[in-house]
Amino acid sequence: MLDAANPIPMMTINGCIIVAIRDDLDDQEIVSLQDRLVEEVAKRNAHGVVIDISSLEIVDTFAGRMLAAMAQMARVMNARTIVVGMRPAVAMTLVELGMTLDGVETALNADRAINAIVSDRSNKL
Amino acid sequence: MPNETTVASIIINDYDRVLAEWLKVQTAEGVKRTDLVSGKESEQQSRELLSAMAKAMPKEATDDDLDLAEAGWEPVRDALEDIAENRTQRGVSTTEMGWFIGALKQPLFKMLQSELGEKPRVLMREIWNATRLIDQISLHAIETLVSKREAIIERQRAEMTEVAAPVVKIWDSIVTVPLIGTLDSFRAQTVMENLLDAIVQWEAEVAIIDITGVSTVDTMVAQHLLKTASAVRLMGAECVICGISPKIAQTVVNLGVELPNIVTRVDLESGLAYAFDRLGVQVGRGSAGA
Missing domain, CATH: 1.10.490 (Globin-like)
Known part of the structure; x- marks a missing residue:
């Protein structure tokens, strides 16, 4: 069980927040993760967020919606959000559920996502 | 007795x-x-x-x-x-x-x-x-x-399903699946599974689906293609659909089928060219060919 003393690790590298979501999250913990993430974006003035969901074996409609919401929130705070590492089975389930997560940017792994964010950043500067 | x-x-x-x-x-x-x-x-x-x-x-x-x-x-x-x-x-x-x-x-x-x-x-x-x-x-x-x-x-x-959906890696980060025959729900599912697994296996950034060999494209087939493309995008890769012949283009438009947000190309060649462009790969004739 996750609690206040054992939260999901969240690290910021070079202005880019990296979160790896674990498999055993319940709805309550996803909501608290969302709170912490937007706090972190504001505090660090981050320009990128990478959410790694490679350990998620099941993504239901709620989790899918929260992912989309997180991406949108980070974007309005000027942080580019990329969801990485979705498993084939999860992708197929989401498509069958009609959740194509159109507003969410995706990448195959964290490496590619960070590269994209960093090169995007250096182009802008 | x-x-x-x-x-x-x-x-x-x-x-x-x-x-x-x-x-x-x-x-x-x-x-x-x-x-x-x-x-x-x-x-x-x-x-x-x-x-x-x-x-x-x-x-x-x-x-x-x-x-x-x-x-x-x-x-x-x-x-x-x-x-x-x-x-x-x-x-x-x-x-x-x-x-x-x-x-x-x-x-x-x-x-x-x-x-x-x-x-x-x-x-x-x-x-x-x-x-x-x-x-x-x-x-x-x-x-x-x-x-x-x-x-x-x-x-x-x-x-048949085994041999009918071979996913091949044709370039670094590019996979392709040539579809042949009819595309029913069962085969579409197999194609999707194989393609997504291949994307993970080869860390592909572009997935090319070649439908040159698909005999008919109706609303059902378009639906399957759309689903596959969405799943590919969720995995973090981009989907290109090739082999849209003039006949298929006419059918698709006449049926009112829309393929939003999907890159479509006439043949595999132009699909590959698009993929190269996306990945920044430059192809040209070397000095040997000149």
């Missing part, structure tokens, strides 16, 4: 005569498909089935309690299995299979009548028993024949 003539006693004691008569009726009824099953084979199969029946009959009930599923009937079931196996491969129809066994009725009835002609009540009972027995055997035979055929169909279908 151990000495009374029954179906069982006829088959056991007058085995050779029953067999000879049966083969004669088979010929007369025209169920001897000599083009598919040679006369010798047919005779061999009839002999095996009849001897299996003669073997099983002393042990099992042949009256109203008849049940082919009983252990004692195993040799009969095995013999039917072999015959069905052989005849499935030759393409014998179910009707012919049914008649093949059904032809046994006539000799049995004739012999029962000559033996029990003076005892109509016993005769009726035995004819009824014989009918039940032959019907059950022929139904079982047809059942076996059909299940053998279904097994063949199932095997071929599995082989």
Whole structure:
């Protein structure tokens, strides 16, 4: 069980927040993760967020919606959000559920996502 | 009544005569498909089935309690299995299979009548028993024949789906799947699974689906393609659909099917060019070609 003393690790590298979501999250913990993430974006003035969901074996409609919401929130705070590492089975389930997560940017792994964010950043500067 | 003539006693004691008569009726009824099953084979199969029946009959009930599923009937079931196996491969129809066994009725009835002609009540009972027995055997035979055929169909279908959706890596970070034939839900699912797995395996950034070989593109096929493209995007790769011929373009527009947010190209060549462009790969003629 996750609690206040054992939260999901969240690290910021070079202005880019990296979160790896674990498999055993319940709805309550996803909501608290969302709170912490937007706090972190504001505090660090981050320009990128990478959410790694490679350990998620099941993504239901709620989790899918929260992912989309997180991406949108980070974007309005000027942080580019990329969801990485979705498993084939999860992708197929989401498509069958009609959740194509159109507003969410995706990448195959964290490496590619960070590269994209960093090169995007250096182009802008 | 151990000495009374029954179906069982006829088959056991007058085995050779029953067999000879049966083969004669088979010929007369025209169920001897000599083009598919040679006369010798047919005779061999009839002999095996009849001897299996003669073997099983002393042990099992042949009256109203008849049940082919009983252990004692195993040799009969095995013999039917072999015959069905052989005849499935030759393409014998179910009707012919049914008649093949059904032809046994006539000799049995004739012999029962000559033996029990003076005892109509016993005769009726035995004819009824014989009918039940032959019907059950022929139904079982047809059942076996059909299940053998279904097994063949199932095997071929599995082989077809296996060979029909090969995902190949054609460049660093580019995978492609050429689709051939019709795209039903089952195959679309297989294609999607294979493609997504390949994306993970080869860390692909662009997935090219080539539909040049797909015979028809209707709303269903478009739906499947759309789903696949969405799933590919969720995995973090981009999907390109190639092989949109002029005919397909017309059909798609006339059907009102939309393929939003999907890159489409005329052929594999231009699809590959798009992928190269996306990945920043430059292709040109080297000095050797000049």
